[in-house]
Amino acid sequence: EKEGHGQVDYAALWDRHPDERATHQTIDMHVRMARAHGRVWSVTDTPGNPRFGRNLLAGLGAADVVLLVVDATRGVFEQHLEDGANGVRSQTREQLCMAYALGAKQMVVAVAKMDAVSYSRDRFDEVTAAVGAAVRKSGLPPACARYVP
Known part of the structure; x- marks a missing residue:
């Protein structure tokens, strides 16, 4: 608990x-x-944290399906998706690029913490559209991703 x-x-x-x-x-x-x-x-x-990327790579390399969990909370989601200064890739974008590089074929994107946004359908659509754009930009085919709240 x-x-x-x-x-x-x-x-x-x-x-x-x-x-x-x-x-x-x-x-x-x-x-x-x-x-x-x-x-x-x-x-x-x-792990999702970039400090433990080696462990992330080991798991992604063996995956048939990738489950990407994103936080719908306003501000938190944007922080994890937006690229930083000096070309530093965001955590979520980095994970998507790793999934692409390691040959991921299917992905489920779980939009978590929907309670923090009062289960807003608009927020869910906003998050899935932004993740979908990041999926395309990473090289993964958009059709490989399915979204669930």
Whole structure:
């Protein structure tokens, strides 16, 4: 449970290292296996933070489907998508370029924290349009991405 929020901290199910739990940030790559509908599924959780890019690359390289989680909160989403000074690529754009370079064929974009924007359909459309433009710019085919709130 998240401290003082009365909500389940789903990230803690993946993040096993004490530093990950303390910072609420994935550092290592984590793999979980499941069997369903006659198939074996492997789900890999990788860090989104650029400081741990090597672990992100290891997970992306083995992925059949990429799950990109973006925060719909005003200001946070824009910060993660906008390029910085001196040609520094944004975190989200960098992740999309890595996915393209490693041959991603399918992508699910989960627009998270919709509660922070009162489940606004306009905000969802705004976020998906901006991510769609970034997907195209990265070289990935736009049809490879599906969007879910």
